[in-house]
Amino acid sequence: MGQPHPSAAPRPFRGRCAGASLEQLLDHDWWAMIFNGFYLKTDADIALNQELTKREVDLIVKMLELEPSERILDLCCGNGRHSIELARRGFRNVEGLDLSEYLIRLAQRTAQGQGLRAFFRIGDARRTPYPNDAFDAVLLLGNSFGYFTSRSDDIKVLREIHRVLRPYGRLLMDVADGDSVRRTLERRSWEWADDRTIVVRERELSSDGERLLTREIVIDVEKGVQADNVYAVRLYSFTELKKILESVGFVNVTLQMLMSSENGEGDPGLMATRMLVSAIASKEQEKLEQGRDVFVLLGDPRLPNPVKPGMVFDEDDLYAVNELKSALYGIKGYRFKIIDNHAELIRILEENSKRIHLVLNLCDDGYQNDPYKEPHISAILEMLGIPYTGADLRCLTLCYDKALVKIIALSMGIPTPKFVLLEPGEVWREIDGLKPPLIVKPNFGDNSWGITEKSVVRSPAELAGAVERLRVEWKYSGPILVEEYIEGKDLTVSIIGNPPHDYIMPPILTEDYSRVPTELPRICTYQAKWIPESSYGAVKSIPAALPQNVKSMLTKWSVQLFRRLGCRDYARFDWRLGSDGVPRFLEANPNPGWVWDGHLRKACSYMGWSYKRMILEIIRSTERRIMRQQNEALA
Secondary structure, eight states, X not given: OOOOOTTOOOOOOOOOOTTOOHHHHOOTTGGGTSOSHHHHHHTHHHHTOHHHHHHHHHHHHHHHTOOTTSEEEEXXXXXXXXXXXXXXXXXXXXXXXXXXXXXXXXXXHHHHHTTOOOEXXXXXXXXXXXXXXXXXXXXXXXXXXXXXXXXXXXXXHHHHHHHHEEEEEEEEEEEEOHHHHHHTOOOEEEEEEETTEEEEEEEEXXXXXXXXXXXXXXEETTTEEEEEEEEEEEOOOHHHHHHHHHHTTEEEEEXXXXXXXXXXXXXXXXXXXXXEEEEEEOOOOSSOOSEEEEEEEOOOTTSOOTTSGGGSOOHHHHHXXXXXXXXXXXXXXXXXXXXXXXXXXXXXXXHHTTTEEEEEEOOTTOGGGOGGGHHHHHHHHHHHTOOBSSOOHHHHHHHTBHHHHHHHHHHTTOOOOOEEEEOTTOOOOOOTTOOSSEEEEESBOSTTTTOOGGGEEOSHHHHHHHHHHHHHTSOOOSOEEEEEOOOSEEEEEEEEEETTTEEEOOOOEEEEOTTSOTTSOSSOOHHHHHOTTSTTTTOEEEEOOOOHHHHHHHHHXXXXXXXXXXXXXXXXXXXXXXXXXXXXXXXXXXSOOOSTTSHHHHHHHTTTOOHHHHHHHHHHHHHHHHHHHHHHHHO
16 A cells, blocks of 8 residues: 655664653554565565465455456555456456555566566555546455545545446455454564564554554564554444445445454464455446446335335345346446336336337336236336346236146146145135145245245144234235145256257255254245344255256256246246155246345356346347247248
8 A cells, every 4th residue: 555665774763752652653654655575574474375365366256246357456456466366367357556666566577477467556545547437346455444644535545446436336345343453452462574583563542542553663683673663554343334435425335254364373463353345336327338228127116015024115125226236237238227116117118119129127026016017017018019038928927826837737747735725715625635734825926925934834723823814914815825835845946048949057946944943844934035134034045955867857847837837038946845856846936036135146156157147148038039039020
């Protein structure tokens, strides 16, 4: 971050008067003087640690879902260790900026010596030389935040990052955990930097308690004191950092993880416990990307939504939309326009119908947030003659009826649990072979709506209670599906594309219930999807370990169902694996949840796809389908 002393020569030993504080010895611009060869010697366990750098870059790439073509700024890059490692992995547009000429020249020589494509500049993080919207991601690593005397300068750095990020571009910060530093402050320490150099440190909090001051003396056993520096770093808790990031326009500020020092022998200092914090730059597009116009339809946050907890669009929904925008605005070749105002939806679509390349239909909430009206969105688009992603009116209507889809599956020779459909007013109806345990669920509904731990019943009394809860507590008036409860693995099969022409099947997932209390049934409840603090909030989707014959059955049957039900572009099929080794079909999900943490997204992540890649593949599948249809019409 800092510019070294021009000669990088040893600084004189300062001494210290009785009663003097480190604040009295601190140069306001300390960061412009100390980042030189002595810095690399005293911090070699981090700055020159290649194995540590590799592990950190693994985390960076995973957390930001970085792709080789993206434009990345490594701000306050020091000797460029992260930029160089990214370049080594094939990232083609990485640039590092730092105020230290010594460290930048070293980074340039290292990159050139290894034949790597990484660029480095000397510059101030408060006033970078880059244009607006220049980068997809900015990295601020190595505890390089909080050096300035004034908090306002810290804010300038964050404003500058916000400016140079593209709309909904990503920031990742690696900073000391201020709360932990205050709790575990070690006032004095020393360590051998090499076999002839001792580093002695003294630390104290500033008078206002906001900064940690450190005096660092480097002593050569033969030559004596080689450097005597005092530096200070402002300490931030996650709560404080989140507040300041949001104040300058960042959203989705997330504590990705707390990371402890891996150095068990040396003095990690401020690097002992670090926060990895990500954020998204919320900003309007100053210029539209060149490309085809894609309108993105979402649920209306202004209207009540009967499926969501409290019937409202909450912070989790806003978080999901921000993640979607971050992915969309990073896709080249398209111009995306978000439409979520259903009062204006038809007018907007009609006025723009001639220029719309296609509609990315992510409105799984239904027209005006009525889940029964999800097919209406497709009907509107059909009437306006606008091509769109996903299932059509017929498929969405058909698959909303769970019992009807099971009947179709049975007619195809695909096994399902035995079931009975209770019409309004019915509590029970006998069917041969249908015996407890049973599971009770709405016949119409998505997102596990109406399903709780009490949905699995083992007696007539429990069955009656489950039916009554759906009618009274959930205010559900439609048919109720009662089916045999299969003890075994939940399985989810995803398809992206359009069989038999071209399609991809991500890994089959199962649900890991190991952290759910043992007395609760192993089912994917409404709480599991919507209430993370519930007992089911710990459920995790993981790749399923299955015999090849089971995989073959699931693949074959899911593709058959995709085609028979008329799914398009992407879909998901839910199964339950019985003790006999035969999977039984539960339900079909055309236009399955698009959110960043949904089942489809998780399945795609296990084959190495980013969220952006998943969305792009859905769009491309739609384009190929439309092209085939046009060619067939001309044939």
